Amino acid sequence: MDQFDSIRPYNDNEVASVLQRLLADVDFLSIITQYRFPVASRYFGWLLRPIIAGKLRSELKAVNSVAALQERIESYVERSISQATDGISFSGIEHLQDGQPHLYLANHRDIVMDPAFVNYALFQAQHSTPRIAIGDNLLQRPFVSDLMRINKSFIVHRSLTNRREKLTAFQLLSAYINHSILQDRESIWIAQAEGRAKDGDDRTESAILKMFHLSRKDEDFAAVIASLRLTPVAISYEYDPCDIAKARELYIRATTGEYNKEIGEDDASIAQGITGYKGRVHVHFCPVLSSGFTDAKQLANLVDQQIWRDYRLFPVHYLAWALWDQQDAGLEVPDIHDVFEQQEVLTAQREWQRRLAACPAEHRPYLIMQYAMPLQNQYRCNALHA
Template identity: 35%
Template structure:
């Protein structure tokens, strides 16, 4: 069923089905879109592809056919495996949820989750995506055609309150009126060091559109944390490079070109094993909170509930254990990997470090930062057990 949205959502909502035809024609005619698509699929017959595109009459057609196929193509080429667990914890009546996950890859976190939710019969979510990634007009057309909604980031402090209220109202409308699930990252931007923490500002934004107390308002959104575990992060060397650039120049700000490179690197390169765990809806835990707590304390307590679900449900690979022992100079986890695993990770690490080009390259610092990326999820998991 098509989404009925009020006018004030028009600049952030996904396309409506009556806008699909024009959007597809605009994409087909766009040379940048064609160039990008050929980059991923060099042998495409553009005329045949254009006819296939024109056969899609609804967003559902586009998502379930072309977008699904494109994501699975990426998974087949760049992962050893893509798996999901916890499907039995999905609502049996397909009740809409707000899936909140840790954030590793700009494009693929939500894309991989959606194809797997589709495969298990739950259906795809609407996806929150930052306007900083709308680097070209065709990208915005594509993501809105693919049922994503836009999170405005590049606005003044004065505008931010209105923008956040509109976003919050849209999410609540989507869950409660349109009856569609949504995905949103637990924080603005990826956790570059993989030290995953839910930002209070995200929870405060979700609360804005409610008319009750914060606990009741968030319970209405059916928050469902998701733990994402990539064996290898193709962007690890780019993230490490950014850490040094920020260390050496506190004024350093990423450019649009940096975001584009991160998207491209994340999509096209090896990720090894990738696993998503559907943890569990947290409404029972929210209901047990003391609503008389001070608001910021409540926000911190809710963030902690989400974080603990994610920490508990990570999946670990030999590289995580090797990285922990290398970083701490111990053999605490030597029983979790063999010499071949260790050698493989050391070679991988050096290969990624060799990709970093900086005038004053601090290899020891960069190595530490990369080891932290593979160690922090394990550290948080262990701390959560104590």
């Protein structure tokens, strides 16, 4: 048994059997049916499921490798892009070393679409797609685990509470990431912090950076990070499909001190993140970080500054900033009309007003914060380096 079998993605020789398992899973087929036929599935799901299973079986019969599966999936990602966005753009591809694996460390707003958009950008640029880190808290149903691991995802054990077990899991994860990049020569995607940045404040957890070094702790920290070609990635959504739900959670946390997820809440977030309107999406690959730091704290600061600086701001960020009562008044933020064309501003104002109206009044400060915070971080970063 391979030491990484409990967390690694599935190999090519496992693809066919996993697909057969998925196509026999009622929960999986129900979700596909609801996505394709949201109304009819309520009444005729029992009839539609076997039809969809047969269609998928026909479409996937020739798929016998992960690469072949990703080629099939591309059309579904493109459909999601055309239906739920106003287009995706990407930049910074020139910072990637062709033919070399990278450790992509990204800001985190959406459970599924963050790595999906990074994958799409890399696929379009003819770069290899990375293996994707996903928390075990999202894999509570067998078909979800199969679905993610067959698409190059590996498991991060976040639900452990015992300190010794946590350390063992972190050591295994560190060893796997290093093995993937240095031995398998496969890139890795991982979020800069555990959980989504629900308040829009993208900050790197130094514990994650220390984890990269954990399995090679006898080596110099900076040298280990340099060998992994750590590449910050800034993912920018014009609109977050889950913004109102995030505002609700932030309000409850602020007023009660805690937030307990309801059963099925993660599934609902995943579905809303995939199908909900996002406006424009931009993915920027920052330069590889290989110097300028000696420890995790310094490295976290460098990652944050790159992501803040290269985050794509849209008109909605300026509209939110104008309403934010916690804004840094010392920043020189230009008027929105000096940055964007009039028509673009008018379109954004209509969508922003719609979102504000749909959000309960007591939750609105947290909705505003989500969109204002990236602007504040960027202008603070620019002022610091002016």
